[in-house]
Amino acid sequence: MIARVWAPHATRVRLLSDGAERELAPDPHGTGWWSDDRELATGARYGFLLDDATDPLPDPRGLRLPDGVHGLSQVVDPGLFGRTHPSWSGRELAGSVIYELHIGTYTPAGTLNSAIARLDHLVHLGVDFVELLPVNSFNGAHNWGYDGVAWFAVDETYGGPEAYARFVDACHDRNLAVLQDVVYNHLGPSGNYLPHFGPYLADEGGNTWGSNVNLGDPEVRRYILDNAQLWMRDYGVDGLRLDAVHALVDTTPTHLLAELAEETAELETRVGRPLTLIAESDLNDPVMFLPAERNGHGLTAQWNDDYHHAVHVALTGETHGYYEDFASLAALAKAATSGFVHDGGYSTFRGREHGAPIPSDVEPWRLVTFSQDHDQIGNRAAGDRLTHGLSPERLAIGALLTVASPFTPMLFMGEEWAASTPWQFFTAHPEPELGEAVATGRIREFARMGWDREVVPDPQDPATFERSQLDWSELTEQPHARILSLYRELIALRRRESAWTLATFRDLSADYDDEAGRFRLHIGELQVAVNLGSGTWDVAGSELLLATSERVTARPLGVRLPPDTGAILRT
Numbered sequence: 422m423i424a425r426v427w428a429p430h431a432t433r434v435r436l437l438s439d440g441a442e443r444e445l446a447p448d449p450h451g452t453g454w455w456s457d458d459r460e461l462a463t464g465a466r467y468g469f470l471l472d473d474a475t476d477p478l479p480d481p482r483g484l485r486l487p488d489g490v491h492g493l494s495q496v497v498d499p500g501l502f503g504r505t506h507p508s509w510s511g512r513e514l515a516g517s518v519i520y521e522l523h524i525g526t527y528t529p530a531g532t533l534n535s536a537i538a539r540l541d542h543l544v545h546l547g548v549d550f551v552e553l554l555p556v557n558s559f560n561g562a563h564n565w566g567y568d569g570v571a572w573f574a575v576d577e578t579y580g581g582p583e584a585y586a587r588f589v590d591a592c593h594d595r596n597l598a599v600l601q602d603v604v605y606n607h608l609g610p611s612g613n614y615l616p617h618f619g620p621y622l623a624d625e626g627g628n629t630w631g632s633n634v635n636l637g638d639p640e641v642r643r644y645i646l647d648n649a650q651l652w653m654r655d656y657g658v659d660g661l662r663l664d665a666v667h668a669l670v671d672t673t674p675t676h677l678l679a680e681l682a683e684e685t686a687e688l689e690t691r692v693g694r695p696l697t698l699i700a701e702s703d704l705n706d707p708v709m710f711l712p713a714e715r716n717g718h719g720l721t722a723q724w725n726d727d728y729h730h731a732v733h734v735a736l737t738g739e740t741h742g743y744y745e746d747f748a749s750l751a752a753l754a755k756a757a758t759s760g761f762v763h764d765g766g767y768s769t770f771r772g773r774e775h776g777a778p779i780p781s782d783v784e785p786w787r788l789v790t791f792s793q794d795h796d797q798i799g800n801r802a803a804g805d806r807l808t809h810g811l812s813p814e815r816l817a818i819g820a821l822l823t824v825a826s827p828f829t830p831m832l833f834m835g836e837e838w839a840a841s842t843p844w845q846f847f848t849a850h851p852e853p854e855l856g857e858a859v860a861t862g863r864i865r866e867f868a869r870m871g872w873d874r875e876v877v878p879d880p881q882d883p884a885t886f887e888r889s890q891l892d893w894s895e896l897t898e899q900p901h902a903r904i905l906s907l908y909r910e911l912i913a914l915r916r917r918e919s920a921w922t923l924a925t926f927r928d929l930s931a932d933y934d935d936e937a938g939r940f941r942l943h944i945g946e947l948q949v950a951v952n953l954g955s956g957t958w959d960v961a962g963s964e965l966l967l968a969t970s971e972r973v974t975a976r977p978l979g980v981r982l983p984p985d986t987g988a989i990l991r992t
Contacts, residue, residue: 429453511694660697804845
């Protein structure tokens with residue numbers, strides 16, 4: 422590896438490697454890059470000394486930080502990359518099911534290697550994509566991943582870059598695609614040395630998590646785009662989930678997301694397999710996935726919180742905070758057939774009009790939907806799953822509404838067996854004042870949602886992290902095993918029926934009865950019916966394809982749904 426670093430404001434840059442210093446030369450064209458032509462050996466520890474500094478800083482593009490975010494970088498073996506299995510041809514998002522997991526709590530060991538041992542469970546479940554919460558280096562022993570500061574390095578607590586490469590290979594060997602969650606809208610609060618090197622952060626403005634990233638600087642944009650290439654080209658992952666893109670402030674003629682989509686399309690051609698870009702966006706705007714010729718950014722898909730909110734309210738009856746506008750089954754009907762509930766109308770929680778409609782010729786699979794995910798569980802005061810408040814019958818309806826939606830379904834780890842473990846917000850900031858600030862901020866945030874501060878666990882307490890680890894012994898117990906069987910049946914049915922892949926929004930319609938608690942969604946010739954009321958409901962149909970309960974009875978021209986049951990029928 423050649424030592425090279427962008428430090429446009431430095432007057433002098435030295436490389437410290439294995440205890441020896443040497444001067445780097447500035448690029449004569451004034452680009453702000455410094456380098457020399459001597460190779461650093463694999464395994465060498467190194468850092469950069471800027472101007473007259475005596476403390477070395479890690480490489481902003483370093484691939485490994487064996488001693489944590491405050492330590493030196495380490496050169497990795499270049500043979501780590503380009504090892505994608507020759508038979509792996511990738512996977513399209515259309516028709517697929519995503520499984521979201523956090524490496525640190527997916528298994529008791531919390532490592533990439535231990536996660537590999539649980540991949541066969543996902544194969545038997547029938548999912549297509551494994552989506553990893555952020556794995557780039559953060560300060561502390563554990564973290565959700567959204568406090569990362571070294572975007573190119575895989576955190577050592579997970580096993581570092583070698584383990585990550587093994588994980589990707591193991592997924593591909595099992596015909597599982599990999600999505601990596603990446604955070605380009607902010608940096609974590611501890612160990613961020615990028616501002617020492619250059620103008621990575623904007624001088625003005627900020628978002629929920631701190632200063633805005635300086636997307637007006639071409640080199641900062643290149644830093645992000647090269648990071649995306651690292652995951653997809655070098656590690657061989659099959660796509661990226663882009664965190665909170667609404668916090669990317671970009672006033673340049675070509676939005677960063679459009680530039681990323683264009684480069685990803687070019688890479689897709691070179692590697693000969695599909696590559697997927699999924700935005701998390703609070704904007705409710707189809708600009709994310711509309712193509713450039715329709716004035717869009719050209720991403721593959723985006724998350725849709727509105728569908729989650731509508732399903733959550735239908736199942737639980739909660740209507741506080743941002744759930745207020747989803748109290749009627751009308752919201753579920755609109756979310757299921759139009760995608761966004763807030764598509765230009767008034768949002769009570771926001772106090773303003775919000776969103777834009779999705780064109781009717783768009784494929785519904787371009788929305789990724791879920792009834793549970795890391796945010797919607799972890800950002801509840803106690804990190805409680807639907808399991809903690811719903812009966813097994815209602816959980817089964819939740820599975821039906823998730824997997825049988827017209828969109829791309831995503832499951833959150835453990836959801837498939839109704840895991841009883843919570844998934845709480847946890848941190849391990851070594852700085853006590855930072856830990857206290859995080860805890861205080863969460864209490865203030867929950868007050869707006871009406872949650873009592875007494876139920877908010879301390880993020881810094883190691884027990885909060887430990888409680889959030891999955892208990893794999895539950896799989897063979899009831900009702901967990903029964904729920905797991907239902908998820909497997911639902912995913913298998915979804916794969917057999919083409920309507921879920923081929924539908925457009927024009928092929929969707931829904932009807933509902935708030936008073937009776939009945940909801941029915943039509944996807945082409947299929948219908949998904951759920952009875953959330955107290956009476957029975959006779960639903961017409963030519964063929965029963967799946968029922969959530971043995972209490973559902975077939976009739977000559979349809980089925981009878983008792984309370985808290987659901988079914989999929991052919992019209």
